[in-house]
Amino acid sequence: MNGHMLTFRFMEEQDIDQIVEIEHISFATPWSKEAFYNELYQNQFALYIVLEEQEKIIGYCGVWVVVDEAHVTNVAVLPEYRGRKLGEALMIKLMEVARQRGAKTMTLEVRVSNHVAQSLYRKMGFQNGGIRKNYYTDNQEDGLVMWVNL
DSSP states (O other): OOOOOOOEOOOOGGGHHHHHHHHHHSSSSSOOHHHHHHHHHOOOTTEEEEEEEEEEEEEEEEEEEETTEEEEEEEEEEEGTTEEEESHHHHHHHHHHHTTTTTTEEEEEETOOOOHHHHHHHHOOOOOEEEEEOOTTTOOOOEEEEEEEE
C-alpha cells in the first residue's frame, strides 16, 4: 500500500488506548485515559476526530464547541507520520466540523517555543491573541493564544 488510505472519523471508546499512546509520545503533560473517556461521555461540548491509515490511528484532534466559539483541546500526529501535512489535514477537518456545529471563531493555545505549530496555524489563518503566563504546568512556559474566524 502506498499509504493513501487515510480516513477521518469521530473518536469512539475503543480508540482511547491508541490515542493515549500518541498523547504520551507527543506531550509533556499528557491527558489520561480517564480524561478522554470523560470527553467522550461527560462533555457535551467535546468533539474528537481520529485520522486512520489502514485501521491504525496515526493522529487525532479535539475541540469544544460552546455556543459559537470553538476551542481546540489537542492536535497530535504519531512522530513517524509527521512532516506529511497530516496535522494540517486534521485542523482543516476540525475547522469544518466546528463550523457545521455553529462555531464562528476558533481559538487554541500553543507553547511560545513551538514555532512549527505556530507557523502551521498562521498558514491556516490564525492570528496571535494574548499570552497566558505560565500556562504549561511542566515547565511554566507561557501559552500563546491564537484565533481565527471560521
